[in-house]
Amino acid sequence: MNYYEHHIRDYDAATAHLSWDEDMAYTRLMRWYYRKEQPIPADIKEACRQIRATSKAQRDAVSAVLHEFFELREDGWHQETCDAVIEAFQAGEPEREAKKANEENRLRRHREERARLFKILTDAGEHAPWNIKIDDLRSMVEGIQARAAATHQGLPETGTDTPPETAPATPATATQTPDTNHQTPVLKEERDSAGAQGDEPGGYLPSGTPYGLMAKLLRSRGVDVSPGNPHFRAWVDQGLTEDEAIAGIEAARLAKPAPEAIPWAYLAKTLETARAKAAAVPEKGAEPAKPKQSEDRWWLNNAGIDRKGRELGLFARGGESYLDFKDRIFEAIRRRDAAAQEQTA
Template structure:
């Protein structure tokens, strides 16, 4: 149990005759009882050690409180009120688990809906702050033209039925491939597979021993370009190509507005802005850790902590 109810009037009525030391001992025994959810050990010496009762007076207070407020049984010292509260707590455990599962499922659907709405906005060329309330996001998407939301086709369908009588049906023009000039290869091919047909025009031969083929760079989406421009300059701002690969592979383009807005907020309001940016993390770490997700959840709801004293 992480908390328990303490009725001030009942407690004061039952303990007003105790000394300050005995009252403190009783409070520690109750906390230990609820934390372990089981009776205190039958050995008084062990109980004294559990609540760190070292002096003669403290050990005597433990014995006095146990004798007055607890009942010794085969499995240890019982406190009847504590036993009842623990039993009530355990009986409600299934309901708490179901409530937690429902909350997790609700949050999952919420995140999926936000991602879908941001994707539609981005496809329409619109942008929104990463922490925009879900209600306003829905309103913005609903206000998009029908052509963007997919209700109507982007272009009218055309086909043979649109031809007029007597109008010739012409096939689309096909380029004459025989007259096209091959594009020169600007990279050294892998020497293990090189043949005279795959060497580009005017391409120098690789040095003896061969040279590894350079990896083709990933085409950077517009959202990633904005992300990289927003990222503050620091000694850890590196590996742009690898970051772009992660961006494309994980589908972060749909969340570009969320990510860029979060980076701009951290850049201006956190310790990133102090000491010349020496505390700015690497963008690769930021992307792999999905740091913006925790901030988004934190902005949507505040965790409640129930403590009743």
């Protein structure tokens, strides 16, 4: 035993008459009794040796305590209270062992689950703190698996005319290990499989719809997008062209170099910024469109933004991001052009 209850008031009441040496002898005898889970040796000399009683006063104290508080039997000095506590402890040993085994099994399964979830995150190109709570870790993996399921549900297994409007909420399973950074090889396997069945090349995406064609182009350039994504389909409906998409990808690659996948939401923000600039500085006699290759595309990198700001007499404010600074430059250009038009009118 490594622990036993010690009731201070009861002990003091029973030992108030003992000398200092006798009190220490009693305490050491009790500790030895519980630690060994057996009676005190019947030979008093051996009992003294076991509890390190070396002086005559200490040995006399041991003898006095044994005769007053213990009962000599064939196997040694017994005390009823100690025997009852030890018996109860030994009777509960199987339950404690089972509880310990269950706890060890729970900890093992917990570690295995964390290792499996972290592997899914790593394979998907995402990361989490080492001490993240298990519930938060599960939520992150569920989100990855849900996005992967939605992406694959948006790609028909055979060449269908139109993809689904929204990706079905297919439940994620523990056996999925999606890798959103390497969608192209998966599509290639599907394309090869489709070709073996007599389908035309590229049949893994709906070639008969603008959504499928645009998604195919974006995926080939490392964009993580599903043709069933409602936001993506809205952009296609609004006239997203291949040239505009490619220009947006080139701009996005400044912040997310290959082979890192470009999320559709990030590319959409880049395209939105480019369209805002084109709308702010329209060409004469032409509708606002994406910038041409020959134009000064200063907004595509931080150095260009700083240079354009200096041309207009603008400088970044303290704590202002380049994205906010760029928007402020666009606004200054719009106001300048509006003022120029008013003067010529």
